[in-house]
Amino acid sequence: MSQSFDDISAQLRKRHRKSARLKWFSMGALGLAGLFLVLFFTDMLNKGLPAFQQAQIQVQVDYSEQASQIPLAAVEEEVRDLVSRGFLRTIPLRMKNDPELLGVQRSEWVLADGQVDQYLKGHANKLRDDARERVDRLAAEGRVALKFNTTFFTRGDSKMPELAGIMSAAVGTVMTMLVTLAIAFPIGVMTALYLEEFAPDNRLTQIIEININNLAAIPSILFGLLGLAIFINFFGVPRSTPLVGGMTLALMTLPVIIISTRTALRSVPDSIRHAAFGVGCSRWQVVRDHVLPLAMPGIMTGSIIGLAQAMGETAPLIIVGMVAFIPDVGASFTQAATVLPAQVFTWSGEPDRAFIEKTAGGILVLLTILIFLNATAVILRKKFERRW
Amino acid sequence: MNIQAASRHTPQPAPEVGQPVTRNANAHHELSIRVRDLSLWYGETQALNKLNIDIYQKNVTALIGPSGCGKSTFLRCLNRMNDLIPGVSIRGLVEMDGRDVNAVKMDEVALRRRVGMVFQKPNPFPKSIYENVAYAPRMHDLVSRKSEQDELVEHALREAGLWNEVKDKLHQPGTSLSGGQQQRLCIARAIAVQPDVILMDEPTSALDPISTATIEDLMDKLKKQFTIITVTHNMQQAARVADYTAFFHLGEIIEYNDTQMMFSSPATKKAEDYITGRYG
Numbered sequence: 001m002s003q004s005f006d007d008i009s010a011q012l013r014k015r016h017r018k019s020a021r022l023k024w025f026s027m028g029a030l031g032l033a034g035l036f037l038v039l040f041f042t043d044m045l046n047k048g049l050p051a052f053q054q055a056q057i058q059v060q061v062d063y064s065e066q067a068s069q070i071p072l073a074a075v076e077e078e079v080r081d082l083v084s085r086g087f088l089r090t091i092p093l094r095m096k097n098d099p100e101l102l103g104v105q106r107s108e109w110v111l112a113d114g115q116v117d118q119y120l121k122g123h124a125n126k127l128r129d130d131a132r133e134r135v136d137r138l139a140a141e142g143r144v145a146l147k148f149n150t151t152f153f154t155r156g157d158s159k160m161p162e163l164a165g166i167m168s169a170a171v172g173t174v175m176t177m178l179v180t181l182a183i184a185f186p187i188g189v190m191t192a193l194y195l196e197e198f199a200p201d202n203r204l205t206q207i208i209e210i211n212i213n214n215l216a217a218i219p220s221i222l223f224g225l226l227g228l229a230i231f232i233n234f235f236g237v238p239r240s241t242p243l244v245g246g247m248t249l250a251l252m253t254l255p256v257i258i259i260s261t262r263t264a265l266r267s268v269p270d271s272i273r274h275a276a277f278g279v280g281c282s283r284w285q286v287v288r289d290h291v292l293p294l295a296m297p298g299i300m301t302g303s304i305i306g307l308a309q310a311m312g313e314t315a316p317l318i319i320v321g322m323v324a325f326i327p328d329v330g331a332s333f334t335q336a337a338t339v340l341p342a343q344v345f346t347w348s349g350e351p352d353r354a355f356i357e358k359t360a361g362g363i364l365v366l367l368t369i370l371i372f373l374n375a376t377a378v379i380l381r382k383k384f385e386r387r388w
Numbered sequence: 389m390n391i392q393a394a395s396r397h398t399p400q401p402a403p404e405v406g407q408p409v410t411r412n413a414n415a416h417h418e419l420s421i422r423v424r425d426l427s428l429w430y431g432e433t434q435a436l437n438k439l440n441i442d443i444y445q446k447n448v449t450a451l452i453g454p455s456g457c458g459k460s461t462f463l464r465c466l467n468r469m470n471d472l473i474p475g476v477s478i479r480g481l482v483e484m485d486g487r488d489v490n491a492v493k494m495d496e497v498a499l500r501r502r503v504g505m506v507f508q509k510p511n512p513f514p515k516s517i518y519e520n521v522a523y524a525p526r527m528h529d530l531v532s533r534k535s536e537q538d539e540l541v542e543h544a545l546r547e548a549g550l551w552n553e554v555k556d557k558l559h560q561p562g563t564s565l566s567g568g569q570q571q572r573l574c575i576a577r578a579i580a581v582q583p584d585v586i587l588m589d590e591p592t593s594a595l596d597p598i599s600t601a602t603i604e605d606l607m608d609k610l611k612k613q614f615t616i617i618t619v620t621h622n623m624q625q626a627a628r629v630a631d632y633t634a635f636f637h638l639g640e641i642i643e644y645n646d647t648q649m650m651f652s653s654p655a656t657k658k659a660e661d662y663i664t665g666r667y668g
Binding site: 200201269271272273274275276277278279280281282285289290294 | 467469472474497498500501504505507509511512513514523524527528574577578581
């Protein structure tokens with residue numbers, strides 16, 4: 001006997017309720033994830049954006065004979081404890097380099113002490129009450145102000161928060177990434193090419209494939225230990241340098257590049273290979289002239305994502321000594337250097353509260369670069385996407 | 389046993405298939421490819437079983453038969469495209485120009501230079517129309533100067549009957565053409581390297597009737613210069629374009645004959661049943 005529509009609907013109601021419930025659960029999960037992201041970003045922006053501004057103070061600088069000996073004498077007594085000691089220390093050197101400065105008296109905007117900066121931003125600070133009064137008075141006269149913090153982007157690390165910048169870490173990151181790319185890209189692409197286009201499909205290659213996939217899931221700190229044991233202790237590569245850091249990260253990036261290259265190669269349809277073989281291409285010609293050009297966007301995308309991953313990596317670099325206090329911008333691959341996430345890590349451990357905003361500011365810079373890299377990868381993929 | 393040596397030095401007994409009686413007075417009878425006792429296995433599965441066939445120069449030979457009977461597999465034996473499939477083993481002789489194409493000394497690249505191929509689905513390179521045709525001759529050093537290359541591209545496209553349609557857009561991508569045009573581009577690409585034989589694996593199965601007719605006309609024209617071997621599921625097409633027809637069934641050649649003979653009075657029951665549409 002057949003059932004009426006009403007009977008069937010009654011049975012279906014339960015099923016429909018179930019799917020509706022599932023839909024709400026999944027939407028809830030997504031909403032929660034979005035909420036955390038928003039919270040995280042607001043917090044970071046709140047804490048980090050002030051780092052891009054720094055208090056400056058307008059003072060009368062007196063480049064006298066005395067100041068070249070005792071820098072404190074260069075500014076009036078009233079503001080001596082409000083001006084950054086880092087600025088004062090540079091006075092003798094500047095006078096030595098530029099003799100004409102001797103005897104000049106002029107009004108300059110100079111970096112204020114980190115505590116003044118924190119006071120102006122309304123954060124906790126160690127200023128004494130009389131100093132606060134003086135700052136308030138100067139502020140009322142318009143002689144103290146928050147200005148764009150160029151120091152943050154042009155200088156290396158410092159123990160004085162007002163002088164601490166991310167430049168040395170950024171340069172370290174660039175050099176480390178260059179090493180990583182120079183090693184991981186050719187080796188990774190060639191490995192994938194061999195496995196995908198040349199190697200026979202047998203037990204050995206299957207084992208290799210499984211192991212490469214496993215390699216991608218290994219905790220990154222193990223790569224750091226490997227780098228320490230092999231590169232530093234065995235081969236004697238200088239520690240703490242972009243060279244050893246880049247080599248270590250290359251190990252970590254290799255599986256990512258290999259896997260994404262293989263996927264890209266596999267997505268090139270066989271009909272193209274057959275066409276090329278059909279006109280008498282050798283295997284290498286098929287790969288070079290037909291398969292590789294078509295797979296290139298995919299390979300680039302994978303490599304950029306692998307690089308972005310490596311860029312945010314800290315743990316293996318701690319092991320090879322790249323978490324270090326690096327005040328000067330590095331100039332060579334074999335000089336001690338640090339990288340952006342390691343710099344963030346270093347700052348986060350500083351006792352001075354002024355470093356809290358530096359930490360958040362460093363994270364913002366790192367995040368901006370990573371978002372930019374990932375966006376490039378997405379654009380590349382979209383632009384060269386091909387449908388067959 | 390060295391099959392090649394044996395076939396050279398001992399007189400071959402006349403095979404039961406491979407020497408069709410033809411009523412076509414204009415047909416050439418010079419041997420192009422000689423196949424003796426060709427068997428092929430995909431792993432454990434035998435796909436071809438002791439094939440014997442002589443293919444004649446400057447004719448169209450059609451291979452017909454139900455799906456999975458080994459026509460395409462046999463076709464790919466002729467330019468060793470089966471090498472690309474893992475687990476294939478081949479025994480027997482495929483001889484062209486007095487040489488065993490499966491011999492270790494035979495370079496498959498050289499073989500494919502002389503035996504071109506057109507595939508079932510048009511597969512132009514994702515490059516310009518010009519580049520599709522010019523790529524292979526340049527790779528084989530058939531042309532040295534740009535002017536020679538231009539000439540050769542025009543010649544090949546004219547031969548393929550595509551020149552008038554594409555001469556103003558040679559630098560547009562080959563994939564922008566219609567399906568039938570793409571297939572003719574693939575034919576132009578194949579003839580650009582001046583092969584002796586062109587293999588066509590169901591070249592019109594993805595095309596509309598008008599494009600199919602164009603390709604068929606083209607095959608008729610091209611057979612003056614090239615030996616054409618085509619796989620087809622379309623009985624009428626075989627009857628229209630082929631000089632010789634081979635009927636495959638379960639990895640064997642059941643019958644090989646002049647096309648007219650094959651379609652008017654097939655010698656075997658199986659071929660008759662297939663041709664008259666009783667199975668397949």
